[in-house]
Amino acid sequence: MNGYAAFLKKEMYEFAKTYRLIIMLALSAVFGIANPLVAKLTPEILESLMTDGIVITIPEPTVYDSWQQFFKNATQMGLIVMVILFSGVMSTELTKGTLINLLTKGLSRAAVILSKYTCMVLVWTASIVLSFGLTYGYTLYLFPGEEASNLLFSVFCLWLFGLFLQAVILLSAVITKTGYGCLLITGAAAAACMIADIIPAAHRYNPVSLAADNMALITGAAEPSSLCYAILVSCMFSVIFVLLSLSVFRKKQL
């Protein structure tokens, strides 16, 4: 436990010192601010592009457009940036051999894996909270008096999908030893989930529906209960992947 706390502190410090923390938080903040703004300005931008002959009628932007921007950016850019920033989570220390000293001094291997996962979860939570908070505040400012349903639950689903993806990153980082291998496996896992999503029957159980059904939840087209299996499956796989990383890392030659 002691080793875990100390290594977590070191992990956070490293994340800040390699400038990854500022990038993650700054990009979350930028997206958070830009989402409602883009939603509000899209009709005006299109209008300015219109020439004489063409008439495009665009409905007045609503609170839904703002959240659509949020979920589009968070599920695409947000997750991609997160995966790229975390792809080096094991590889830098494995290739430099800096872990060996700590492990021979009695730091348990489980503590290394668990504190790395905790660090990823903390950073992801912070950036989702920041991005969501900014979008929420500015959406209230730009679209006063409009409400979206199931908003918190929808963001919770996205957050949970992030945790699932991070468990995949952790496992692939432990298996491959290099940053690029980690990116490749994580990308392949995400692609496999998306391909499996083509089968309608699998959609209920597929973790990727946590990041795909957000708008349907907000507009009321989907019930929160329709996602309960996907949530269960994601939690289960996250735990399994973390446990697998633990057991792979325990036997790994450094």
Next chain:
Amino acid sequence: MDPTRLKEYLPFLIPLIIAQLALGITALVHVLRHPRYRFGNRVMWALVVMLIQFIGPAVYFVFGRGEE
């Protein structure tokens, strides 16, 4: 867009500009103080960091930053 409309969006623009400047300047200082990069040279990274909004500094810190 006329200036009065611009005023309406100031609460958005100011934080965005601050975020961009903070990222850009942090990255620029780093580029100028650390002469080694994984690829590219100082002029290239300085331009990338200052001219490409938001993505430039991120790309520099993730891919371009050399080992200490």
